[in-house]
Amino acid sequence: MKQGKLIVLSAPSGSGKTTLVKYLLHKEELNLDFSISAASREPRSGEIHGKDYYFLSLREFKDKIKADEFLEWEEVYRDNFYGTLKTEVQRIWDKGKHVIFDIDVVGGLDIKRIYPDRTLAIFVKPPSIEELKIRLKKRKTESEDKINMRVAKASTELATAPQFDAVVTNDDLEKAKAEVLQLVKKFIVN
Numbered sequence: 342m343k344q345g346k347l348i349v350l351s352a353p354s355g356s357g358k359t360t361l362v363k364y365l366l367h368k369e370e371l372n373l374d375f376s377i378s379a380a381s382r383e384p385r386s387g388e389i390h391g392k393d394y395y396f397l398s399l400r401e402f403k404d405k406i407k408a409d410e411f412l413e414w415e416e417v418y419r420d421n422f423y424g425t426l427k428t429e430v431q432r433i434w435d436k437g438k439h440v441i442f443d444i445d446v447v448g449g450l451d452i453k454r455i456y457p458d459r460t461l462a463i464f465v466k467p468p469s470i471e472e473l474k475i476r477l478k479k480r481k482t483e484s485e486d487k488i489n490m491r492v493a494k495a496s497t498e499l500a501t502a503p504q505f506d507a508v509v510t511n512d513d514l515e516k517a518k519a520e521v522l523q524l525v526k527k528f529i530v531n
């Protein structure tokens with residue numbers, strides 16, 4: 342069975358991990374492919390099934406948990422389940438590529454625990470919780486309630502930062518991009 346490496350970017354919602362993952366995916370020399378997670382939330386406008394997420398109903402998601410189809414899964418917010426299907430990682434390794442994940446801190450640390458030597462787990466830190474809220478408001482993808490729910494979870498998530506292999510503060514985006522690029526390049530070459 343072919344096995345490549347795993348790059349995890351985890352952070353509180355709004356920290357900028359999706360932005361950084363997209364940046365890394367454009368660097369062809371890194372040979373990365375995005376792990377498409379399964380999710381039980383509604384698609385946002387513009388999100389595509391099979392590209393951004395595999396959007397499942399709550400029932401479908403729970404059936405897959407029972408069938409042991411997930412490498413890891415989490416109820417990240419109430420009734421919003423997210424998880425990595427075992428088949429997804431193998432699909433990418435079979436193509437000879439490394440896997441990059443945009444997942445929550447618990448899932449990210451689970452991946453690191455399952456594949457300790459093959460995984461680089463990066464924590465993306467926001468400059469502050471206030472800035473996180475500003476970014477989520479500006480992104481305009483969640484209601485006020487949902488933004489508050491995400492921000493409320495941020496302090497517990499921030500406390501997990503020391504368990505990651507590296508912490509990158511995303512204040513100046515260009516600086517954060519350069520830092521993650523350097524970390525991933527070094528890990529993939531070794």
Ligand code: ADP
Pocket residue numbers: 352353354355356357358359360361476477479480511512513514515
């Ligand atoms: P996450 O995936 O962690 O929820 P996103 O990548 O969607 O975060 O970023 C949240 C919002 O903040 C987006 O609208 C994004 O364009 C913006 N953003 C990302 N990085 C920065 C930064 N360094 N400074 C200001 N805004 C940023």
Ligand code: 5GP
Pocket residue numbers: 352353354378379382413414415417423424425443444445446447448449
């Ligand atoms: P969003 O709804 O903003 O797309 O994602 C909400 C949170 O769920 C983010 O922190 C995102 O990284 C996380 N997430 C996405 N996919 C997965 C996954 O497969 N597993 C886990 N544990 N979290 C995920």
